[in-house]
Amino acid sequence: MNPRILAATAARVLTQLRRDHRSIAMILVVPAGLLSVVYWLFENETLPPGAPRTFDRVGLIMLAIFPFVVMFLITSITMLRERTSGTLERLMTTPIHQADLLFGYGIAFSLMAALQSGVATGVAYWVFDLDIDGNAGLVVAVAVLNAVLGVALGLFCSAFARTEFQAVQFMPVVVVPQILLCGLFVARDRMNDVFQAVSDWMPLTYSVEALQEIAANSEPTGAMWQDFATMGAIVLGLLVLASFTLPRKSS
Amino acid sequence: MPHMPAHAAPTPPSIEADALSVRIRRTPVLDGLGFTVPEGRITGLLGPSGSGKSTLMRAIVGVQRIRRGSLTVLGRPAGASALRGRIGYMTQDPSVYRDLTVMDNVRYFGALHGRSAADSRAAVEAVGLSDVARRRAGSLSGGQFSRVSLACALVGEPELLVLDEPTVGLDPVLRADLWGQFHDLAAQGTTLLVSSHVMEEAGRCDSLLLLREGRLLAQLTPAQLRERGGSDDLEAAFLGIIRADLARQEAGLPAPTKEHAA
CATH class of the missing domain: 3.40.50.300 (P-loop containing nucleotide triphosphate hydrolases)
Structure with missing residues (x-):
């Protein structure tokens, strides 16, 4: 990797994004808006004394799911465009290394993800009084890690789509099952064995688990760090796999 | 050169x-x-x-x-x-970023070759696009658009x-x-x-x-x-x-x- 080329690539991706106001709104405003919907959905629930609000559980997990979904979509389509417009092939004739390109995308989108989770977490805490035991900084960290996860998965999946339409089709195949099985709707230990085993292989599972650890404990726990490590390993593995989808030479 | x-x-x-x-x-x-x-x-x-x-x-x-x-x-x-920094390639269908300006495109390919902003300006000038350097590449006419691609090949000298x-x-x-x-x-x-x-x-x-x-x-x-x-x-x-x-x-x-x- 070359720091100059890496920085130039990240800056280029951010410039492309900056000129696209609708995508900026999608990244920064939409998650906060959807979070508000979740809040008002559960606004009038009646709770036994001492029980936590549904918003504190569901809203918190939403904070991790939004960046994952949004970044997966944006990355897979941007990367597909790079592949189909000929710019990728052209880049391969220049001194850029595949890692410069992948990490350039990773850095640019992670910055956007940090902004996104900053906004969404801020809204959750200050507007809707999100009440959890753990540290808000850790919640943002999980959200950013999830965004990077979405980026890595999007980079990888873009190799298997020929058109933007096909790229969007990965949403129900790759993303929705993870949302269903991550423990948001039904706790994982109450799922049947098959679903539980499948969810063991899904990255989103570990971010939800980490968030639940953060919510329940005022200090970071060992289980939480383990979830962080698992997610980090999955991200690295996906980026390595993605680099194999960027051959310099076509045969 | x-x-x-x-x-x-x-x-x-x-x-x-x-x-x-x-x-x-x-x-x-x-x-x-x-x-x-x-x-x-x-x-x-x-x-x-x-x-x-x-x-x-x-x-x-x-x-x-x-x-x-x-x-x-x-x-x-x-x-x-070792050849990658020494060859400039312009594809048949102009392969540049449509959503970036002319200058942003040329600067990016220049940066990959370690060239300065001045080199990028020179490349844009060489293909006669200085007047539209701040326009989005995708908004240019076909002939101008392919010259953006040419400038991106020239900028690495x-x-x-x-x-x-x-x-x-x-x-x-x-x-x-x-x-x-x-x-x-x-x-x-x-x-x-x-x-x-x-x-x-x-x-x-x-x-x-x-x-x-x-x-x-x-x-x-x-x-x-x-x-x-x-x-x-x-x-x-x-x-x-x-x-x-x-x-x-x-x-x-x-x-x-x-x-x-x-």
Whole structure:
């Protein structure tokens, strides 16, 4: 990797994004808006004394799911465009290394993800009084890690789509099952064995688990760090796999 | 530009192909090509659509795997990582970022080659796009858009420029302008390989590679083409050579051996 080329690539991706106001709104405003919907959905629930609000559980997990979904979509389509417009092939004739390109995308989108989770977490805490035991900084960290996860998965999946339409089709195949099985709707230990085993292989599972650890404990726990490590390993593995989808030479 | 002047003592060719064959999904696209591209000159790559011009160029810039034979570019096997900073490549369909401005595009490709903002401005100036440098590339006319792509190939000040149909869709004035620039670059020592299917442009090259159905019909100078094709009109001369080749094929004679010209 070359720091100059890496920085130039990240800056280029951010410039492309900056000129696209609708995508900026999608990244920064939409998650906060959807979070508000979740809040008002559960606004009038009646709770036994001492029980936590549904918003504190569901809203918190939403904070991790939004960046994952949004970044997966944006990355897979941007990367597909790079592949189909000929710019990728052209880049391969220049001194850029595949890692410069992948990490350039990773850095640019992670910055956007940090902004996104900053906004969404801020809204959750200050507007809707999100009440959890753990540290808000850790919640943002999980959200950013999830965004990077979405980026890595999007980079990888873009190799298997020929058109933007096909790229969007990965949403129900790759993303929705993870949302269903991550423990948001039904706790994982109450799922049947098959679903539980499948969810063991899904990255989103570990971010939800980490968030639940953060919510329940005022200090970071060992289980939480383990979830962080698992997610980090999955991200690295996906980026390595993605680099194999960027051959310099076509045969 | 830092390299040798073109009129120095004979230097090894910039590109040398020997028995070069390429297949794409089992279909032979290039078959046993042997030729050289001299340093500091303009070599034209001519042939009908589908003759393998783009595939040959992609093999030279190192993004197309070759199946058999050898292809040496600037003294190294095509695709060697050391070559990447020394070659400028312009694809047939302009491959630039439509959502970036002209200047942002050129700056990015400049940065990949370690060039400064001033170099990028010079490249934009060279293709005559200074007036629209702040416009989005995707909002330009077709001719302007392909010149953004050209500027991105020029900004690295490469020793070898591989240009796939760089003048398609340009008006005659602009085309003459660009060819003037190609000659200036060659005079400064840059080697150019330029493909075209406009025979009028063949007359502006120092050396020509005539390609048809993946085979090299001849490597010669424009003067030799006129002589061999039996016409002063290059289009007619090329047709003459193609007809002779067809006749030879029908008679079951082998393809001509490679010929070298200056």
